[in-house]
Structure formats: structure tokens, C-alpha cells
Amino acid sequence: MRKRIARRYRSERRFRWVGFAAIATSVGFLAFLLITMMGNGLAGFVETRIAVAVDFPKSSLFLDPAALTGAGAQAALATADIEGAVAEAAIAQYGPDGADLVSEAAWLRVRDAIADDPDMLQGRKSFSLPVSGDLDLAAKGDAPPPVEARFAKLKADGSISRGFNLGFLTGSDATDPAAVGIWGAFKGSLLTMIVTIVLAFPIGVFSALYLEEYAPRNRWTDLIEVSINNLAAVPSIIFGLLGLAVFLNFMHLPRSAPIVGGLTLALMTMPVIVIAGRNAIKSVPPSVRDAALGVGASPVQVVFHHVLPLALPGILTGTIIGMARALGETAPLLMIGMRAFIATPPGGISEPATVLPVQIFLWSDEVSHGFIEKTSAAIIVLLVFLLAMNGLAIYLRNKFERTW
Amino acid sequence: MRDVQQTLEMEAPAEARAEVGAQAPSLKMKARNVSVWYGVKKAVDNVSIDISTENVTAFIGPSGCGKSTFLRTLNRMNDTIPSARFEGLMELDGEDIYGSAMDVVQLRARVGMVFQKPNPFPKSIFENVAYGPRIHGLAKDRTELDEMVERSLKRAGLWDEVKDRLSESGTALSGGQQQRLCIARAIAVDPEVILMDEPASALDPIATARIEELIHELRGRYAIVIVTHNMQQAARVSQRTAFFHLGELIEYGETSQIFTNPGVPRTKDYITGRYG
Numbered sequence: 001m002r003k004r005i006a007r008r009y010r011s012e013r014r015f016r017w018v019g020f021a022a023i024a025t026s027v028g029f030l031a032f033l034l035i036t037m038m039g040n041g042l043a044g045f046v047e048t049r050i051a052v053a054v055d056f057p058k059s060s061l062f063l064d065p066a067a068l069t070g071a072g073a074q075a076a077l078a079t080a081d082i083e084g085a086v087a088e089a090a091i092a093q094y095g096p097d098g099a100d101l102v103s104e105a106a107w108l109r110v111r112d113a114i115a116d117d118p119d120m121l122q123g124r125k126s127f128s129l130p131v132s133g134d135l136d137l138a139a140k141g142d143a144p145p146p147v148e149a150r151f152a153k154l155k156a157d158g159s160i161s162r163g164f165n166l167g168f169l170t171g172s173d174a175t176d177p178a179a180v181g182i183w184g185a186f187k188g189s190l191l192t193m194i195v196t197i198v199l200a201f202p203i204g205v206f207s208a209l210y211l212e213e214y215a216p217r218n219r220w221t222d223l224i225e226v227s228i229n230n231l232a233a234v235p236s237i238i239f240g241l242l243g244l245a246v247f248l249n250f251m252h253l254p255r256s257a258p259i260v261g262g263l264t265l266a267l268m269t270m271p272v273i274v275i276a277g278r279n280a281i282k283s284v285p286p287s288v289r290d291a292a293l294g295v296g297a298s299p300v301q302v303v304f305h306h307v308l309p310l311a312l313p314g315i316l317t318g319t320i321i322g323m324a325r326a327l328g329e330t331a332p333l334l335m336i337g338m339r340a341f342i343a344t345p346p347g348g349i350s351e352p353a354t355v356l357p358v359q360i361f362l363w364s365d366e367v368s369h370g371f372i373e374k375t376s377a378a379i380i381v382l383l384v385f386l387l388a389m390n391g392l393a394i395y396l397r398n399k400f401e402r403t404w
Numbered sequence: 405m406r407d408v409q410q411t412l413e414m415e416a417p418a419e420a421r422a423e424v425g426a427q428a429p430s431l432k433m434k435a436r437n438v439s440v441w442y443g444v445k446k447a448v449d450n451v452s453i454d455i456s457t458e459n460v461t462a463f464i465g466p467s468g469c470g471k472s473t474f475l476r477t478l479n480r481m482n483d484t485i486p487s488a489r490f491e492g493l494m495e496l497d498g499e500d501i502y503g504s505a506m507d508v509v510q511l512r513a514r515v516g517m518v519f520q521k522p523n524p525f526p527k528s529i530f531e532n533v534a535y536g537p538r539i540h541g542l543a544k545d546r547t548e549l550d551e552m553v554e555r556s557l558k559r560a561g562l563w564d565e566v567k568d569r570l571s572e573s574g575t576a577l578s579g580g581q582q583q584r585l586c587i588a589r590a591i592a593v594d595p596e597v598i599l600m601d602e603p604a605s606a607l608d609p610i611a612t613a614r615i616e617e618l619i620h621e622l623r624g625r626y627a628i629v630i631v632t633h634n635m636q637q638a639a640r641v642s643q644r645t646a647f648f649h650l651g652e653l654i655e656y657g658e659t660s661q662i663f664t665n666p667g668v669p670r671t672k673d674y675i676t677g678r679y680g
Contacts, residue, residue, distance in 0.1 A: 287523035293484060295536040295593055296513030306525065
């Protein structure tokens, strides 16, 4: 008897240790992932800048400040050779290779500055512009020796400065790793998620309600149930092919637009919401239904006054799991053309866009060395987006949760 | 269904016939030849009974005898069970409650129900009581609703205990208070009949006594039907008792007569504790 009890205690201790080891392993993996990402990615938020003084009146730029105040401002800016002026200024300042020191997209900043304040065209103005990809790598100690030497010299001259890369958060994809930004992909993800949730949440919740509360139990509902369960397990790339066939080839919706991505991901997310919703609805105690029916509530009132509010925390949890999966989804979006190079943020759900995970995939595939840290930085942005979404869900769940 | 009365006179057992014959003017609900099936299983077999407003009617009988099922046919709560099938005639004030003219939502407002396990909504005490009047649009404004809630809680004998914490959750009350809250909720829509399905079986003796007292106070204002396992309780609270066994109504009569001088041997065996 005593031996038996000792054995039981021993097995309990063993069980607790196995559980603890499992948790420790998963936490370890998570910590490893986060630390690697942070180590690689944080550098992506920092940019190296070089001081370039542009003397507008002496440059080859023929731009009249007066032309920049009226309706023709956009056209005037578009035709002016600002890029050339910046290159000229860099060569004048740093010698024949000067133009290569500055990032290819640096002139865009000059253009924006001119648009904001046309009067600067009358004088000399010093800009702090992002350096080219090579020089940026040199700043991070990862470039060939000649470039490193050049960088060291510039630094000694005091031409180099470092700062927070705001352009990474506000810009879009570019060919130069120093000029890329995540905002385009972020906005694309946001729009896609909005389309997904607007479609998948109501359809999923109403399907779950109908199946649980109204549908007769017969062979058809069994068939629907099995189909929904299978749908939730279908690999996501199949949904991408479905989206390609139905939304693009048949319905002719715009290619690589958030609306198509959202529709495709909604198809994928809906079964998850239906399954979670049905479980949540099932777990509402029947006594609450009885109570409401007993005072003369109609079935619809029972559902909307009692069942749905009580099931909502569970439904929200399921929705978030589905949405998190949709946010991180890459494969189906590749199928519907969201892997295109998009250099401007989408203006709406029908404009070409890309999304964060696809952007990460694209950057990770780039040959240029500077994209490594950008990829990690994009991953950090994606994780922050994910955490924010989950945080919102937990907040909503706690808000709607009721104590018994 | 034609000429139910006649069929009944011919087929009903002698003691049931005597009851049906003496139709009191306060007759509230009338059941004739009611049978209920769950799938192929017959749960209630050809029951005929009259329920009046003056009396508290108790249904007694061993577990699974169909008394709860029969109670739930009185406000069509069995409709929520997909396999349940009803046959017979059930009238409330002469209206066929299973007829097409009867709206089930309205019926349940007129025939309220209190369940075995206290089941307040996970909302505030006020909202629990106000829910019924709200969905039926019984109160014109907030003041009237406040009055209704107060009146119902007073009638349920709960007002003094909860008047300072109406905004607290109904589920935070003790079991006995929860059950009285459920009674207040049922009263709030001013029903004509209140059905109670073993309302005290989950409560301690003091809370039980409180509920029984309450039933006494409510008697006469509402027709009350109570299902109970506890024969002492049936003897204490009811004026008329119906004994069910295996889905059949064995005996129905004055409570005093059923308990002291039952007409059927099976009733006597049950009451004296031979089975149950």
C-alpha cells in the first residue's frame, strides 16, 4: 500500500517535470526566434546618411519656384531632373564616385523637400541623404575592404550621420535596399485583413448560429459539417488556386489587389470561425435558453440576447486564430499575383498591393546583401502587427466575458 | 380528436372521471388524452387533468414517470426537443394551446416557468427581472419598468435582500435567492399560470421553506403547478395532487385525500415508500 502511494507520487512528479520541460523547450525556441530577429532586424530601422549640399541656382536644375505653387506643381516636379542635380552635387562634393555614395532613391527626399518649400531653390541647401547600399553595409562592417576604407574616410570627415530610418516605415518596396519601406506591404496587409474579417466574421458566425440553432439534424447538415471540417484542413495553396480560378479568371477582379487576397483568405478563415463558433455556441448552457424561452422570448431573441453574447468570447478567440493564420499566409497570395513589385502603397482595396509575409518572402529572395536586415525588420513589423491584433482580441474577449 | 369529452368519460379511470365531471368555475387549464412521445418512447400516456387558479397543483411520482414532461407540455417547452411529439388536447382558458391560432411566444408569457436548477441570466438582478417586460413591451418608460421590477421582486420575497444591489450579477446570489429571482422573473410578465419543475430540489432546507412560503403567498393570484419528488413538500404546498406512474396519471384529487386515503393501491404504495 505504502509502496503504491510512493509510486503514485513519483509518477506525478515525473509528469510535472515532463510538462515543465515541454514548456521550457517551446519558450526557448520562441526566445531564440525573437532574439535572432531582433539582432538582425533592428539594424534595418537605422539608416546611414551622408551630407550633400545642393546649390540650386548653380545646378543644372531649371526649376522656377513660382511654377511650384500652382496647379502645375506636380508636372513641374515630375519633369525636372532632380536626380541629376543631386548626383552633380555629390560629385562636386565627394569626387568622381560621389554619385555612387548616395542611395538611388535619395533624390526623392530632395524632391519632397522642394515640394514642401519651393523657396529653397533660390539658395544652397544641405541635405542629409541615405547612403547607397554598399556604403550602408560598410557602416555595419559587412562590405569589401575598399568600400570600408572609403567609408572610414568619410566618417572621419564628419559627413556621415546615423538616424532612425523613418523611410522604412513610410516607404514601399524599392530595388535599392537602403530605400525600401514596409508601409506599402503593411497597408496591403491591413486592407486585405479588413476585407477578410468583413466577409469571414459575419458569414462564419451566422453559419455557426444557423447550424447550431436552426438547422434540422439530418444527413444534409451532417454532410455540411463534414465539409466544413475538411475545408478547415485544406492546404492554403489550394485556396490560392481557387481564388485564381474563380476571382481572377472567372469574375475578372483586379489582379494582385487586396480585395482578391481578402476574398481568398476569407474562404480560408471562414471554416475556422464556423468551427470555433459552433463550439462556443454549444457550450452555452441550455438552462439559459430554457430561461429565456420560459419568459416568452422568441428563438431569435434567445439567440441574440443570450446565446450570442455568451458565445462571443469563444467566437472571438476562434476568429483571432483564423485571422492570425490569414495574416501570416503567403502561399495563396502568390497564386493570385500579390507577389508583384509594388513601389507605391495601395490607395484602396482594388489597387495592386502586396502583403507583409509576401514582402518578407520577396526580400528574402533578393541577392543584394542589404536586404537581409530589411527582411528581419519586416518580420519584426509583422510580429508587432500580429501582437497588436491578438492584444485587441484579448481585450475584446475580456470585455465580453461574463462571470457565472 | 372529436368529442374528446365523451371519449374521456368512457375510457378514463373512475377517479379521474370524477374529477373531470366536477368542473370548477376557476378552471384555467384543461388537458384531455394528452400523450407525449420521445421518438418511439411514450413518456406521457393519455393524461387528462384540470388545473384551477385557486389551488396549487402538485405532480408527484417516481423518477421518469413523465410528470416533468407533462408539465412542459403546459407551455410547450417540449417544442424545443426535436424528437418530442404531442397528441391530445390542451386548453388554456378554452383556447387550444397546440392550435394554429396560439402563438407559442405569447403562450409562454402567459404560462411562466421556474426550472429545477436556478438559472438566472448572467446579467444584473435588475436586468433579469426586467427582461420579460422588456421583450414584451409591457413598460412604457423607465419609471414603469422600475416599478414592475420592484413589485415582482417584492412578490418573490427578494426585494429587501437585493434592493441595494440591483446592478450586481444575478449569478452572484445564493442558490435560494437565485431561485426566488427566477420566480420574480417569471412573475414580472404577469403570467396566468406558473409552472415549477422541482423548484426546491437543489436548495437547502431553509431556502426550500422560503420557496414553499412563497408558493403559499402566490396562490390564488396565479395558477401554480409544481412538480416535486418530495412528498412532504407536495403535502405542504398543494391543495390538489396528481400521482403519475410510468407515464400514466394514476390518481388525481384533493391532496389530503391522496395522502390519507388514496383510492388506488399503487398510489398508496408510492406514498408509503414501497417504491419510488
